[in-house]
Structure formats: structure tokens, C-alpha cells
Amino acid sequence: MSDTLEIQFEALSGDHSATTIVLAGPELALGSAARRIEERTKGLLTKAARAANFTGKARSSIEILAPANIEPQRLILAGYGDTKSELDRLWFGGFLYGQIAGRKADAASILSDPQDAGSAGDEVFAADLALGALLRSYSFKKYRSRKPEDEDDNGKDGLRRLAIHCAKPEAAAKLFTSRKAVAEGVFLARDLVNEPANVLGPVEFAERLRELSSAGLSVEVLDENDLKALKMNALLAVGQGSVRPSRVVVMQWSGAKSKRAKPVCFVGKGVCFDSGGISIKPGGGMEDMKGDMGGAAAVAGLMLALAKRNAPVSAVGIVGLTENMPSGTAQRPGDVVTSMSGQTIEVLNTDAEGRLVLADVLWYAQEKFKPRFIVDLATLTGAIMVALGKEHAGLFANDDKLAKELEAAGASTGEKVWRMPLGKAYDKLIDSRVADMKNIGGRYGGAITGAQFIQRFVKGTPWAHLDVAGTAMDSARNEINQSWASGWGVRLLDRLVSDHYEK
Ligand code: BES
Ligand code: MN
Numbered sequence: 001m002s003d004t005l006e007i008q009f010e011a012l013s014g015d016h017s018a019t020t021i022v023l024a025g026p027e028l029a030l031g032s033a034a035r036r037i038e039e040r041t042k043g044l045l046t047k048a049a050r051a052a053n054f055t056g057k058a059r060s061s062i063e064i065l066a067p068a069n070i071e072p073q074r075l076i077l078a079g080y081g082d083t084k085s086e087l088d089r090l091w092f093g094g095f096l097y098g099q100i101a102g103r104k105a106d107a108a109s110i111l112s113d114p115q116d117a118g119s120a121g122d123e124v125f126a127a128d129l130a131l132g133a134l135l136r137s138y139s140f141k142k143y144r145s146r147k148p149e150d151e152d153d154n155g156k157d158g159l160r161r162l163a164i165h166c167a168k169p170e171a172a173a174k175l176f177t178s179r180k181a182v183a184e185g186v187f188l189a190r191d192l193v194n195e196p197a198n199v200l201g202p203v204e205f206a207e208r209l210r211e212l213s214s215a216g217l218s219v220e221v222l223d224e225n226d227l228k229a230l231k232m233n234a235l236l237a238v239g240q241g242s243v244r245p246s247r248v249v250v251m252q253w254s255g256a257k258s259k260r261a262k263p264v265c266f267v268g269k270g271v272c273f274d275s276g277g278i279s280i281k282p283g284g285g286m287e288d289m290k291g292d293m294g295g296a297a298a299v300a301g302l303m304l305a306l307a308k309r310n311a312p313v314s315a316v317g318i319v320g321l322t323e324n325m326p327s328g329t330a331q332r333p334g335d336v337v338t339s340m341s342g343q344t345i346e347v348l349n350t351d352a353e354g355r356l357v358l359a360d361v362l363w364y365a366q367e368k369f370k371p372r373f374i375v376d377l378a379t380l381t382g383a384i385m386v387a388l389g390k391e392h393a394g395l396f397a398n399d400d401k402l403a404k405e406l407e408a409a410g411a412s413t414g415e416k417v418w419r420m421p422l423g424k425a426y427d428k429l430i431d432s433r434v435a436d437m438k439n440i441g442g443r444y445g446g447a448i449t450g451a452q453f454i455q456r457f458v459k460g461t462p463w464a465h466l467d468v469a470g471t472a473m474d475s476a477r478n479e480i481n482q483s484w485a486s487g488w489g490v491r492l493l494d495r496l497v498s499d500h501y502e503k
């Protein structure tokens, strides 16, 4: 993780840093703090804005150097234009971080005094800006021993302290506490996905999760003996070609007032490296398969976020951790395995391994926890990227209410999902003549046949499957993420929980 950016909320008056951001709304609307600067500098903001044709459009800025009569020596006048929604504010905060960090300041101030904060109060505006800036500040540089001269925005010399000056600093700081907790979850997910597979195998991943008990989670690690005893043969078959043993980790958060409350449950695919196995993948781009545990990372990040913000909910997060390698002990195309559910699977392609992992973990989750619902996240298919690109994750569900809740959470967090179909005709495509099912469908609809396969291990529980192959890693960089690993899903699922499942 990056050296964490330290964010403070301060009064609008107060000392401003050498680098200070001043906000301007549409048509150069200035708030109270900006107007004070305007007075002391005899109209400099307006003059400079005119000279640069700056009108306060969202995410535009100008720089004013060495102004007379005020402390700051570098003013950045930044436009928030028609910033209205929560997501607008978040992205604007990320934009502001980029403005500062690009200029190599180690401390900076933002004067958050919007003339019109939309429906949000000043404190919400400030807290959302802060979260956007914090998310943007993440970088993963732990393996770079030499820092180049022209270090980019997240470099060693980057921003360390950010003071956000606003009308109600105490209220903003209070709102920021839970936002910061969520950011910590996002950072954990990003760290896990960015980590190379030689460092983070199933055992190491499990050990990292064990450490989350210090945040108040109860963490149980199941080793291969446990998995054998549970008859998780589908999951074990994926890992049998690797010298590194598989693990399943169960993380529990008991924040609900009623201890008898049924938990909500999240399941993640954690293939620490997916070579394809005997059905080996082509070489080009195979390095990206260190991120094939993005679903598991999101589940871990979510559980940490829930614990850190002390969410009033009972939640279980379960991840299946394994490595898919070719070797003399690897499973072969044509092998038949008996899953924990008792259903048999003909493994026609060892590269369709994620569904084998999920089959057993989903079954275990239902048997053991009888959850209210299960959402699974998996970097399951390349086909979902063919269908949806990298803008949306694929959503498959057996429950319309859960699907709608996820769509709404996606719209407000910007972690968007697009519902895909399920149905009997698709399900038929994975029937096998040798076993109960085969692990690949035909040529078409690959993301759907993957989801159908998983659904065969759902018994009556409301369930949603998110295919995050296009969003968990190497997704489009944006104002709040500049890293290969996005941490996708942590904010989405945290919102699902906070909007509908807390008491
Ligand atoms: N982990 C991959 C899917 C993937 C591909 C994730 C690219 C992220 C980026 C998955 O295990 C896989 O190999 N799926 C196969 C399924 C096929 C063999 C039915 C695929 O998508 O080609
Ligand atoms: Mn695969």
C-alpha cells in the first residue's frame, strides 16, 4: 500500500498550505473562503480566470503562482461545475488529488466552500471529496527499489498531508470515518491483487487474512486435510497440479444486534495464479493471471471495511484459494470429480477452473451458514469482457430483488453491473453424457454457461454471481483509481449492505 495519505478537516479560516486549492462553481461562483482570497488579492481569482478563459467547468483548473497578500504561494483554482451526485463528488476529490500530486507538494489545503453543494450538505461534500482523494492516492510501489527522477503523482515525494477546510469540520470528520474504513478495504483488495503470485500463493493469502482478526473479524483457515474431510474434491482438483496447497478461509463479522440474525454471505474465487493447467493458456498476457484472485480480494476487502466501520450486520466472507498449474499431478481433461454436493463433474477444460472452486465453496457456505443471500465474485470468464467490455461487471441472479439492489448500489458507487440472462436452454449446454455436468459449454455464451454451472450448486438461497474478469484488474484508470488492481466490488458490496441489510 502507499504511505497512507493523512487527511484532516479544518475550519475555513485557519492556516492554508503553500499549495492551496480554491473552488469555483459554474460561471465562476465563489464560496465564502474563495471570496476572502479574492478580496485580499484585489480580485486576482477573477482576473486570472478571465485571462485563462476559465469558467469553473467541472474538472478544469488554472494555477496562480506567487499571489501577493496571502500565505499560499501556489493557488489552484478548480472548477466543480455541475457536480451533483455522490459519484461526481468522489471523482472530483480524485481530480483534486491529481492536481496537487502532479505538482509535487507534500502538504496541501483544499478550501471546500461550494456555493451550491447540490442536495448534499457542506460536510457531505467535504467528506466525499476526501474519500475521492484518498482512493486516488493509492499506489503499489513496494517492488521498486529505485525511484526515477520524474516520479509521477503517486511517488515517494507525493502528497502526505491534505487539509480540507470546510464549514463543519467536526461533522465532516465524523462522516469520513466510515468512508475511510471502506477505503482501507479497497486498499487491501488492491494490494492483494497487485501482489505477484510468487509472493502470494494460497497459503500466504490465507496468512494475510488471518491477520484481519486484529480488526475484529473471526478468521478460520481450512487446510487440505480439512478440505478433504469436507469432500471439496472439485476445489482440490484445481490445486492438485501445484506444489502449493489449497486453502479455504472463512471470515466472520458479527456486528448485528441480534446474535441469531442470519448472515449475509460473500464468496470469492481466489485462484492465485491461473496458468490454465494442462489446458494451458497461451503465453501472451498470462502474467495477468496473478489477478485471478480478484473476487477473493474483494471479499476480504469488504469484510475488513465492515469491521472497520463497525457495521451493524452479520456477514460471512468465504474465499477458495488455490493455484492452477500444469504438472504430473495436475488434473487432466476428461477427469471426473465428485464435488462436495455429490454432483459429478466432467472436467473437459482445466482452464475452466474457477467454477470448480466456487462449486464447493458455495455448497459449503449454504450448508454451514444458511445465509440470507450469497453474492459470489469471480474473475470467471474472458467471455464477459467480450459481452460487456470493462465498464460493467456481469450480474447473474436467481432473485430479482437482490439483482435490483446490486444495480442500484452499482449506480451510486460507480461500480456498475449489467444483468445477464440465465435459463434452462443455457443450462442444458453443460449437460454431460459421462457425468452430471461438464465444466464448459459450447462456443457461445461462455459467461452464461459459466454462471449456469455455478447455479447448479445453489439450493434455494437467493444468489447473485458477479463476473468481474473485466473490472477487477487492468480496468480503465480513472479519477479514483490509477492502479492495475482496482479493488472493484468492495464499495459496491459495502453499499449493498449499508443500504439494505443493516439494523
Ligand atoms: N481466469 C480465467 C478468466 C479470465 C480471463 C479472467 C481473462 C481475467 C482475464 C478463467 O479461469 C478462464 O480461464 N476462463 C476460460 C473459460 C473457458 C475455458 C470455458 C476463458 O474465459 O477462456
Ligand atoms: Mn482459467
Ligand code: ZN
Pocket (backbone or CB within 6 Å): 271, 274, 292, 351, 353, 354, 379, 380
Ligand atoms: Zn481462472
